[in-house]
Amino acid sequence: MTRQNVTVGERLLASVGTEQGLAAMLASLREYKAELTEVRPPREELVEGYAALMARAGKARGRALLYPYIGSGLGNGALVELADGSVKWDMICGIGVHFFGHSDEGLIRETVLGSMGDTVMHGNLQSGFEPYEFSEILLEEAGKGSRLEHCFVAASGALVNENALKLCYQKHNAAPRVIVFQDCFMGRTVTMSQIGDAAGNRIGLPLSTLVDYMPFYDEAAAVETGMERQIEIARDHLLAILRRYPNQHSCFVFELVQGEGGFRTAPREFFVALMEVCREHGIAVWVDEIQTFGRTTSMFAYDGLGLGEYVDLVTVGKMTQVCATLFTEAYNPGPGLLSATFTGSGGACKAGSYVLRSLRDGNYYGTDGRIAQHHGAFVAQTEALIAKHPEWFGPIDSGRLSPAPAGLVGGWGGMMRLSPFGGSKEMVGKALRACMEEGVILFSCGHGPYHLRMLPPLGVMKLEDWPRVFACVERGLAKAAGS
Numbered sequence: 001m002t003r004q005n006v007t008v009g010e011r012l013l014a015s016v017g018t019e020q021g022l023a024a025m026l027a028s029l030r031e032y033k034a035e036l037t038e039v040r041p042p043r044e045e046l047v048e049g050y051a052a053l054m055a056r057a058g059k060a061r062g063r064a065l066l067y068p069y070i071g072s073g074l075g076n077g078a079l080v081e082l083a084d085g086s087v088k089w090d091m092i093c094g095i096g097v098h099f100f101g102h103s104d105e106g107l108i109r110e111t112v113l114g115s116m117g118d119t120v121m122h123g124n125l126q127s128g129f130e131p132y133e134f135s136e137i138l139l140e141e142a143g144k145g146s147r148l149e150h151c152f153v154a155a156s157g158a159l160v161n162e163n164a165l166k167l168c169y170q171k172h173n174a175a176p177r178v179i180v181f182q183d184c185f186m187g188r189t190v191t192m193s194q195i196g197d198a199a200g201n202r203i204g205l206p207l208s209t210l211v212d213y214m215p216f217y218d219e220a221a222a223v224e225t226g227m228e229r230q231i232e233i234a235r236d237h238l239l240a241i242l243r244r245y246p247n248q249h250s251c252f253v254f255e256l257v258q259g260e261g262g263f264r265t266a267p268r269e270f271f272v273a274l275m276e277v278c279r280e281h282g283i284a285v286w287v288d289e290i291q292t293f294g295r296t297t298s299m300f301a302y303d304g305l306g307l308g309e310y311v312d313l314v315t316v317g318k319m320t321q322v323c324a325t326l327f328t329e330a331y332n333p334g335p336g337l338l339s340a341t342f343t344g345s346g347g348a349c350k351a352g353s354y355v356l357r358s359l360r361d362g363n364y365y366g367t368d369g370r371i372a373q374h375h376g377a378f379v380a381q382t383e384a385l386i387a388k389h390p391e392w393f394g395p396i397d398s399g400r401l402s403p404a405p406a407g408l409v410g411g412w413g414g415m416m417r418l419s420p421f422g423g424s425k426e427m428v429g430k431a432l433r434a435c436m437e438e439g440v441i442l443f444s445c446g447h448g449p450y451h452l453r454m455l456p457p458l459g460v461m462k463l464e465d466w467p468r469v470f471a472c473v474e475r476g477l478a479k480a481a482g483s
């Protein structure tokens with residue numbers, strides 16, 4: 001394109017002034033973030049003010065913060081500075097959002113450029129091309145292994161799940177029932193809170209959505225009975241649901257690695273058996289990749305499991321910065337079904353495209369990719385910790401609602417689980433708080449047994465960071481155990 005063929009808006013973004021301004025900002029960013037190289041305790045003179053901030057935040061939202069976390073606005077890769085001046089390893093990243101860590105130059109550059117647009121937000125009625133560029137990149141990747149052809153952008157995971165559900169209902173003549181796995185999580189709109197399998201998330205909500213729950217793959221039982229038997233149990237369960245309510249199901253929502261549910265996954269054969277049944281019965285196969293996207297050993301987890309031929313809809317979010325519902329032509333809805341004032345901010349859309357390109361071009365995937373290497377380093381560190389402190393790692397108590405996983409360490413790729421203290425809710429909660437005090441931010445998953453979970457910023461982490469992270473984890477677990 002020659003200079004004459006570009007719009008004034010494009011010239012502004014490519015102008016010397018914009019470039020110089022960005023260069024100055026990024027140089028400053030580099031200088032300041034270079035100060036954050038180690039875990040640090042809170043600064044004494046900031047402790048009181050920090051407690052006051054926490055109290056103000058709690059008062060504003062009507063409930064104390066779950067974690068004593070308020071960011072200062074600066075970080076360096078996997079390290080983040082809090083408003084009390086402490087520096088910590090961030091191994092949970094806003095529950096999986098900040099895959100490129102804190103104060104990433106590339107992301108900040110894109111966000112600033114996106115923010116120089118004429119409006120803060122893009123919308124469905126009036127928009128720049130940014131949300132569609134994001135959609136095109138995503139669809140190009142999805143199209144390599146599936147029939148997904150279209151993409152509708154929205155601002156949160158729960159919203160893109162709502163949109164996917166509408167597409168399923170409309171395509172299947174308003175068949176009212178939804179099938180999901182026990183322990184699934186889908187977001188917190190009125191409908192998603194009903195479908196998600198956590199009693200606490202639907203207290204006080206009238207139940208208007210018809211949901212059937214399927215048992216997830218029982219990894220520990222499969223060790224005893226063999227995989228085939230577990231598949232047979234699940235298939236029979238699904239067929240029983242379909243016999244009970246013939247022609248009343250619009251979709252089966254699959255979380256291929258259960259996120260909130262405990263970082264459990266299953267072999268390809270398990271999913272294929274259930275997806276085949278869906279196909280035979282004309283039920284949409286919808287894969288919720290809001291937590292898995294980008295993070296396993298393939299960009300889409302369904303690709304890693306070789307399930308692309310089955311998927312009718314996929315939802316993505318978190319690390320993509322804006323969220324999306326992808327769907328095949330058969331699910332393309334009539335006019336009026338999907339819209340909203342906003343799609344996303346200019347900064348978020350541009351950042352989303354940058355994330356997708358970085359994932360695509362960055363040697364992340366495959367058995368030797370960066371993500372697999374990090375998972376290997378995580379497992380090695382956890383196994384060394386278990387060997388050093390077997391007293392913290394007794395057998396997982398399986399006498400609870402959900403089946404226990406087969407081992408003390410697990411997950412897939414950048415979804416990492418370790419299971420100390422027998423999966424006890426109280427002890428895992430204690431461990432989380434102690435680890436935070438010792439300089440590493442983690443979170444839990446599972447509904448009993450409970451586990452420690454990491455969604456680390458593998459886009460910026462180095463393999464040599466792992467021993468430093470685990471030094472904090474070890475101190476935190478020791479504190480929790482009272483040793």
Ligand SMILES: Cc1ncc(COP(=O)(O)O)c(C=O)c1O
Binds near residue numbers: 185186187260318
């Ligand atoms: C699998 C899954 N689906 C949906 C959601 C909801 O996404 P959001 O919190 O952005 O609404 C989440 C969030 O954790 C999730 O893990």
